[in-house]
Amino acid sequence: MSVTAQSVWNNCLEFIKDNIQPQAYKTWFEPIVAVKLTDTALSIQVPSKFFYEWLEEHYVKILKVALTKELGETAKLVYIIKMENTYGNKQPFTEKIPSSNRSAVKSQDVDIPLNNKNPELRNPFVIPGIRNVKIESQLNPNYSFENFLEGDSNRLARSAGLAVAAKPGGTSFNPLLIFGGVGLGKTHLAHAIGVDIKDKYPEKTVLYISAEKFTQQYIDAIKKNNRNDFIHFYQIIDVLIIDDVQFLSGKTGTQDVFFHIFNHLHQNGKQVVLTSDKAPVDMQDIEQRLLSRFKWGLSAELQSPDFETRVSILRNKLYRDGVEMPEDIIEYVAKNIKTNVRELEGAIISLIAQSSFNKKEITLDLARVIVEKFVKNTKREVSIDYIQKVVSDYFQMDVDTLQSKTRKRHIVQARQLAMFFAKKFTKASLASIGSQIGKRDHATVLHACKTVDNLSSTDKQFRKYVDDITKKLSV
Known part of the structure; x- marks a missing residue:
């Protein structure tokens, strides 16, 4: 029987499988493809540079033992790092290369054992220059189920959180989306789920991150041309907890990358926990394909406590x-x-x-x-819907009229005032404000804010409108 790259690699895998955790085997060895065998050098294809670095950091010894067993003391391992975007198949971590260079691969010849220069692991939570390959959970141990008291207002969310913590990825609550107003305990409950999972399953990689920080890391990855490493990092997480997911509103690129990460985690039985200040049905400027996935599991509301x-x-x-x-x-x-x-x-x-x-x-x-x-x-939270109602009532019109396409002067001014106050009193993006006030774009909102500023300084009657509505919204 002839010895092939596949047969050698299959024998290596049998040995490796017996010596590491099943989850680690599934994550780090199943995606590898044996490419060719030349004398005592086996070439294997891995999905990204991040993947290669992780193997070298954590599994170089077992790889050396397995390969030496098959090919003798002169055994060599060659990594082929695939650079093609293949989201649709079993290597979802890499970037698309230009069609003129579609067949190109970046190959790296690595002798086993490695020299002492360990590759730097690209972990977006590690400060450059500080070596630390461990993925810290970013969890706050002070937020636990013990000090998250149950009541009618939070019973469903708390019970679902306990179920997820007992069996992460193994319940129908995947994703678990916890939503509710400011200060009702969304972040506390999200941390409590993560803390409980770490206690019960210390081998699992749990990560808590705010949507704002996730977005910033993605922007940094694009700037440094590390997009595939960024995606791969998040795809190795067992339990991903993203706080304030509504922050992704209007951020198309970040939503796209999160869509692929979410799909991979969900398909591989990993747990996703999300928090938001509103239910999926009320989220603005979030892609429909992402919203539909938010609804796959359970959306549990936190209400004001009795x-x-x-x-x-x-x-x-x-x-x-x-x-x-x-x-x-x-x-x-x-x-x-x-x-x-x-x-x-x-x-x-x-x-x-x-x-x-x-x-x-x-x-x-x-x-x-x-x-x-x-x-x-204590400032009361003001929503865009509330602002539209206050402005409409002030000008004695309904909200539908305010949002309409009409160019009548008094309606246009009311709409511009609603946009102005939405920018002033909320943290919503210009795109989100425009979308909620008559499906306008961000440029219209910007123009409205400038118009209100100009009219306020030149028109006494208009200035009175601004002052009156400001008082109503500040009560």
Whole structure:
């Protein structure tokens, strides 16, 4: 029987399979293709430079033992790093090369054993120049299920999080999308899921990242021509947790790369957890193919906590901080701060601080003063929908009229004011604002903001419109 590259590699794989974890074998050895055998040099094709570097960093010894066993002491291993974009097949990590050079491959001849110059692993979480191949989870261990108190407002999301943590990638909650307003505990729950998975499955690679940081890393990767390494890095994660996914709104390139990463993870039984400030159906400027995938698993809403849950949250916070407080004061704070958990805890911290710094006893009167100041100084979140309603009501028209294509002067001005206030009071991009206010583009929004600025300084009546609406939105 003739010895071929495939037969040699198959024998190597049998040996490797018996000596490493099944998940590691699936991730790092199944995608490899045996290409050719020349004397005692076996050429194998790997999907990217990142892949090659990881093999050399973690599996060079076992590769040397396996290959020496098959080809003797003079065995050599040649890596062929494929540079072609093949998202649709079993090598989804690499970039497309020009059609004129479609057959070109970058090949690197590596003798085993390697010299002492270890290749630098491209990990977007590692500061350049600092050597660290370990992928840190970026999780905050202080956010746990133990201090995420259950109530009617969060029961579904918390239960789904526990199910995912018990069996990541093995439930129908994949992806798990947790959505809700500011300060309701989305980030806390996302971290708690990751922390619990790391406790139960220490061998799994868990990574938490905000959508904003993910986007910045992708931009950096494009600048440095490391796009395939960036994609491959994220495709090796077992549990990927992305916070504030609505930040991808209007960012076409980042959405495209995340689409491919998401597909790969989902197809390979890896867990994806997402958080957002709104449900998928309400997300603007997110590609439909991505939105449809967000809906594959479970979307669980976090709502404002009821009175009993707010009391429990405060008691738990005081217990963890070792502080005692009269029950009537706890209930007073819980009754008067209803919006979200962050404000609730912030008020109790302010109360403790005032008592400590000023050497005052915590009384109901002190609580009243603190709560009144706290509620007064807390900015209410203003949505684009709310802005459109306020502006429409002010000019005595409905929102549909405001969003219409009509060029009537008073309607155009109302629409421009809505765009102006949306830019002023929200963090939405110009593209997102335009999309939500009559499906306009970002240039229209920019023009509207400039027009409002100009008219405010030259037209007294228009200035009054701006002042009146500002007051209504600032209440």
